[in-house]
Amino acid sequence: xxEPQTAPAASAQPRTATYLGFDVxxxxxxxxxxxxxxxxxxxxxxxxxxxxxxxWQDIARxxxxxxxxxxxxxxxxxxxxxxxxxxxxGMILAFCRELEARHQRPVHVMDEALxxxxxxxxxxxxRSKKSVRFADIKDELAAQLILQTWLDHTASREPxxx
Numbered sequence: 001x002x003e004p005q006t007a008p009a010a011s012a013q014p015r016t017a018t019y020l021g022f023d024v025x026x027x028x029x030x031x032x033x034x035x036x037x038x039x040x041x042x043x044x045x046x047x048x049x050x051x052x053x054x055x056w057q058d059i060a061r062x063x064x065x066x067x068x069x070x071x072x073x074x075x076x077x078x079x080x081x082x083x084x085x086x087x088x089x090g091m092i093l094a095f096c097r098e099l100e101a102r103h104q105r106p107v108h109v110m111d112e113a114l115x116x117x118x119x120x121x122x123x124x125x126x127r128s129k130k131s132v133r134f135a136d137i138k139d140e141l142a143a144q145l146i147l148q149t150w151l152d153h154t155a156s157r158e159p160x161x162x
Contacts (some may be wrong), residue, residue, distance in 0.1 A: 021147025030139025043140035074112025
């Protein structure tokens, strides 16, 4: 398998294509769905990551439901060049390879270095349900931001977009 694509690339997918976005963590994985035709992403749910079999079953359920053309996974690349590499990056890239192998769809990676901070801002600025806590939905909000950023970058590179 080739390494996941690290730069947003204009896709050969139809304008009606749907995508699933992931914010992968060691304990929880946020999931979002987005469509190229609307250019928008929406947080779906947060999956538990500790039980790998259950995680892959949940992902398979989402793939059956949404029939995505491809996946977008956030990777926390360092903001400044450093000799230290975040140890979670290897785990996330392994997730990308397994996701592609299991579902036979392309996986695109998107830098997610600031997605958690941005998701907190989004949560508090657009909060409609007072009973929802940030901790409960931060992962799916981060996935939404990752996927939205990817959609924004790829749409702007497609023919017919300004």
